[in-house]
Amino acid sequence: MSPIRTGFIGAGDIARSHAGILKDNRDVVLGAVYDIKEDISRQFAAEHGMQYLSSIEAVIDDSDAVYIASPNKSHAELTLLALEQKKHVFCEKPFALNLSDAQKIMESGEGNGQIYQLGFNRRFAPVYWKMKELILAGEIFPKSFNIKMNRGELQVPAWLSDPEQTGGFLFESALHLVDIVRYLFGDVRKVTAVGSKSIYPCVDDFSIIFEMESGIHGVFSSTAHATWIFPFERVEIYGDHSSIFNNEMESVSFCLDLESEVEKLEYSQLPIEDRWGYRQENKAFIDRISGQQSDESSLVATKIDGYKNVELLESIYDQIGLGR
Numbered sequence: 001m002s003p004i005r006t007g008f009i010g011a012g013d014i015a016r017s018h019a020g021i022l023k024d025n026r027d028v029v030l031g032a033v034y035d036i037k038e039d040i041s042r043q044f045a046a047e048h049g050m051q052y053l054s055s056i057e058a059v060i061d062d063s064d065a066v067y068i069a070s071p072n073k074s075h076a077e078l079t080l081l082a083l084e085q086k087k088h089v090f091c092e093k094p095f096a097l098n099l100s101d102a103q104k105i106m107e108s109g110e111g112n113g114q115i116y117q118l119g120f121n122r123r124f125a126p127v128y129w130k131m132k133e134l135i136l137a138g139e140i141f142p143k144s145f146n147i148k149m150n151r152g153e154l155q156v157p158a159w160l161s162d163p164e165q166t167g168g169f170l171f172e173s174a175l176h177l178v179d180i181v182r183y184l185f186g187d188v189r190k191v192t193a194v195g196s197k198s199i200y201p202c203v204d205d206f207s208i209i210f211e212m213e214s215g216i217h218g219v220f221s222s223t224a225h226a227t228w229i230f231p232f233e234r235v236e237i238y239g240d241h242s243s244i245f246n247n248e249m250e251s252v253s254f255c256l257d258l259e260s261e262v263e264k265l266e267y268s269q270l271p272i273e274d275r276w277g278y279r280q281e282n283k284a285f286i287d288r289i290s291g292q293q294s295d296e297s298s299l300v301a302t303k304i305d306g307y308k309n310v311e312l313l314e315s316i317y318d319q320i321g322l323g324r
């Protein structure tokens, strides 16, 4: 099979991370890039040995697979453009900012053998992968959970505090762990949420209760103005005298009964690309396009995950009633 020609729309921080990883993948050739800021596109193209093209359409046309790495607001429109041109799509989270766009993406590109993948790297981060493994192996049967996902600020990049651009703070970092709720515990039956606009012009404090179809339940909190003091992200799972928790994506600890010692797996020495799951998610995308089954490819977030996440977040914002 000839290498997969991969193009980029958006050439900021996360695009740089993906391109750096893809450069080492033998099944990929980096193609063209477009960013609304020409100087950024040109610099990105030079750094990664890519071609600068002056329109989104030209990059899509040039590519077998398109990475969408522009701000949230543009994701749905760009995804639809690429899917309509029968291209494989890797889109950074979020999937879309409302259910009507999410529905259009669900219906686009179906049946054409195109691969779609959402950028939920945490699914592949060793700490969360280990939690999933322990649950799937029946080492722990979760009864309840306690999750938090904070941000230090909404200032860098500047568009992060603008709900017109992001869709609201929950569509930003916090969405990673909303996705982890479904990844670890399955579908959600009911959410109950309160929130407030405390510091930024968007809802920036959330307290949410999840009730899952499986009968288990948990709490989820998120604030956008915490400072970057650790821990800003933590999942605690409680079973029958058993528990698992992580310290960021640095380590995961678990104790599976009252007699055993606590086991701790430490990942802090891994490069961030592996520790945060970026390398693994890129491998999964390329493996899926090449038709190769791999451990990674079974973990991906697909369109249906994207749709369900948007459905959940809409329901949370509707309950809070303060807009985004």
Ligand SMILES: NC(=O)c1ccc[n+]([C@@H]2O[C@H](COP(=O)([O-])OP(=O)(O)OC[C@H]3O[C@@H](n4cnc5c(N)ncnc54)[C@H](O)[C@@H]3O)[C@@H](O)[C@H]2O)c1
Pocket (backbone or CB within 6 Å): 009, 010, 011, 012, 013, 014, 015, 034, 035, 036, 037, 040, 069, 070, 071, 072, 074, 092, 093, 094, 119, 120, 121, 157, 172
């Ligand atoms: N999965 C993760 O861990 C992770 C981390 C960071 C960002 N993200 C997501 O990636 C996306 C980009 O975030 P970032 O941190 O790289 O932002 P960034 O501001 O560093 O980069 C975004 C780039 O997109 C360009 N751009 C804006 N509108 C565009 C358009 N319509 N077409 C083409 N280019 C456009 C900007 O000029 C900028 O260079 C966001 O959706 C964000 O939520 C995901």
